[in-house]
Amino acid sequence: MGRPRHTVLEYRSYELPAEFPALVLTGSQWHISPIPGRHLHIHNCLEIGLCHSSGGTLVFDNQRIHFSAGDVTCIARNVPHTTWSDPEEASRWSYLFLDPDALLGSAVMQQCFSIRDMKFFLSDCHLLLRSGEYPWARRYVEEIIGEMVRCAPGYQTCVRGLFAALLTRMLRIYTHGNNETVRDPYISVLSPALDYLHENYMLKFPQQHLSDLCHLSPTHFRRLFRAQIGTSPLAFLHQTRILKSCSLLRSSRLSVTEIAGRVGYNSLSSYNRHFVQAMGCTPLVWRKTAGESLRPSLLTFNGWTEAEAVPSDTEP
DSSP: OEEETTTTEEEOOOOOOSSSSSEEETHHHTTTOOOOOOOOESSSSEEEEEEEESSSEEEEEEEEEEEEEEEEEEEEEEEEEEEEEOTOOOEEEEEEEEHHHHHHHHHHHHHHHHHHHHHHHHHEEEEEEOTTOOHHHHHHHHHHHHHHHHHOTTHHHHHHHHHHHHHHHHHHHHHTTTSOOOOTTTSSSSSHHHHHHHHTTSSSHHHEEEHHTTTTOOOHHHHHHHHHHHSSSHHHHHHHHHHHHHHHHOOOOOOHHHHHTTTTTTTTHHHHHHHHHHHHHHHHHHHHHHTOOSSOOOSSBBOOOOOOOOOOGGGG
């Protein structure tokens, strides 16, 4: 059974650095508007949020939960959700976006976690950890944010250790169901396809394989994918490849030809064409200018990397 037809999702895609796949958004400007958003959204990586002030509403499909200052959220990459603040308030947040597999490494992941439990966690997790019941969650997140902001020598090692401990404790809660959220049967309709694209974007495969993974007919799958994600499965695949290549262009010394091959393009001309369509310039031009800015790259379905406007009468 699919998601109700009227549901529309916004896809937010973040470029995580290849050598250290973690991004932090924090500061006094990161407020959530009290105006409910029009659409739910999903993103391409694990999101961990910390509410610093005020309160509001967190929505997973039709499930609404009130949050307060000090609460921590953990939301998997394919879980539709949105957030808004209480009336006449503007809650302030910090966010971490991470790729656990790449950040910790497959050896650590397999040693520390059940592969089956972690697979479900990374595609379905949606936790709200109350500060009164789980005070350690806030402490871990604050420590990780502090390390990533200060960038002191060895901070990447500290972040990996702190995140491994945080992830372990969150996985325990998720596995035993000791949290306020419940699994929604509509959340994972497209998750098998999105997970497959996330992990195998560099491979060649028939598009029907994606619809088969979701147990849908090819026609229904394409219609549902466009309705919920806002683009076709093929366009989404190219978006994913280009975003991955941006991380390699920024953080590695690989040639453009090598990078094209790593993200799934056998033809350099094809890679250049899709890159220009997405980024507005060639990979070589982008590489020369990308180092001048610390902002992550954005594609058509972009991530939230600038604080949203808050009505003037709600500013603290």
